[in-house]
Amino acid sequence: MKRLPLAAAFWTMCGTAAAEGAPQAAIELYVDTATRQIFAEPGPGRQRLGKFVQASDEAAASQTAPVAGVAAPTAVAAGSVAPPAATVASTKPSSSSSAKAWYEKLAIRGYVQMRYNQGLDDGAKDLKSPGDRFIGRDQGFGIRRARVVISGDVSDRMSIYIQPDLASTPSGSSTTNFAQLRDAYADLWLDKEKTWRIRAGQSKIPYGWEDLQSSQNRVALDRADALNSGVRDERDLGVFAYWSPSVAKERFSYLQKSGLKGSGDYGMLGIGVYNGQGANRPDRNDQLHTVVHFSYPFKFANGQYLEVGADAYTGRYVVTTGSATINGATFTPRVDAPEEGSTDRRIAAHVVYFPQPFGFQAEWTVGKGPELDVARRIIRTKALRGGYAQLMYKFDGGYGSMMPYAKWQTYRGASKFDTNAPKMEVDELEAGVEWQPNSAVELAVAFANMRRTDVSAAPYKRIDGKLVRVQLQVNY
Structure with missing residues (x-):
C-alpha cells in the first residue's frame, strides 16, 4: 500500500x-x-x-x-x-x-474487571469496604464489574445511553453476579452546536470529580469514601441541564480518550434535581435533592491540562433504621428529624493536574448529614468532612503505558446509606501501578494500609489491616 x-x-x-x-x-x-x-x-x-x-x-x-x-x-x-x-x-x-435507521447508529462497548485481594495481617480478615465487596475473610477471585454500554445518536437532537452491570450483588444476597441497571438516560440537545443539553433518567450525579470518572478510566482501585458517601453508586434518577462551550467540550473529550484519565463531559456548568435516595431506589419523602456543578479544563501553552471546579448539593434524606447491639445493649435508634427526612447537604472542590507525565489530583468535601449518636441512641444531623490526594506519573513506551500512583484519603462522617447511618472513620494509604500494554487490557497491582470502620453491622468496630490487591480489566 x-x-x-x-x-x-x-x-x-x-x-x-x-x-x-x-x-x-x-x-x-x-x-x-x-x-x-x-x-x-x-x-x-x-x-x-x-x-x-x-x-x-x-x-x-x-x-x-x-x-x-x-x-x-x-x-x-x-x-x-x-x-x-x-x-x-x-x-x-x-x-x-x-438515511440510516436509528438502531443502525447505536454502538455497543463495555469492560470487565476481575479482582483478587490477599491480606497481609490478621486485621485484613475483618476489613470491610463499601468500594470493594471482595475485601475480608474467605475471599477469592471476584468479578467487580461486567458492564455493557449501548449508546448512540437516535437523531440530530437526541442521544441515548443504557448501561447494565452483570456483576451486581443485592443487599443480603449470598450469591453474586446479578444484572442491575446502572444508567438509562437520554440527552436532549437544545442547539445545533450541542453545547446545551437536558439529561433525563438515571445517571451519574455531578458531585465530585472522581465520582464522575468511570472506574474503567480511574487509576486507583476504588473511589474515596468522603465523596462517594454522598451519592450511592454515584447515580440517581433525575433531570439535569448541562452547558459545555465548544472549547471545554473538545478538551473534556480529549482528556477522556487520550489516556490521561479524564472524567468525561458533565458540562462546564450543570444544575439538576434528583430523588436523593440512591440508584435503583424509589423516593421516600417527596423531597427532591438539588445539585450544582462547575468544572473547567485549562490548557497551558506547553500542552499541559489543569482542571478545577466545585460542586454542591442539598436536600433531605430518609435514613433506614434497624436493631443494633452496642456494649451489650440492643436498641433501635430514633431519628431526630421531620417526617420528610434529615438535612443532607455538602460542598466539594477539586483540582486535577493531568499526568503529562507527572500528575496530581485532590478533592475535599464538607457538609452536614444524618449520623448515629450511639450515646443518645438517636440519629441526628452532624457535620462531616474528608477528601483525598493522589500523585501519579505516566510512562509511555514500546511496552505500552504504565502509571504508578500513591493515594491518601481520610473521612469523618456518616455512612448514610447503611442501616442507622453509623459514623465512618477512614484513614487509608494506597500505592500501586497500572500497566496498559494495549487499549484492550489493563493490569493494576496495589498495596493498601487501611484503617476503617465496619459500617455493615453493629457494634461498628474500627479495623486496621494491610493487603495486596490485583485487578485485571479487559475493554471491548
Missing part, C-alpha cells in the same frame, strides 16, 4: 480543507511519537495533532503543487514510517449514511 510522509499528509489535509471551502465533518488525528504514524484515536505514546476536515479524492489530487508563498512540505527522516494516504484523504460520505 502506498504511504505518504507525515508532513506531506498533514499538508494535503490542510490544503484540501482550504480549497473546498464548504463545511465538512472534522477528524481528530494523533501521531505516534515513535513510529510517526497517524491515527484517528488516542492511545499510548500518541500526541494530538488537532482537528482536520476530510478531503475528497478530487480535491486531494488538485493539491499536488505547493501553495504560493509557502515552502513545500519536507519528507520525514529516513526509516520513519508514514501513514497510508487513506488515513488523511477519503471520499465524502454518501448521502445514504444520513
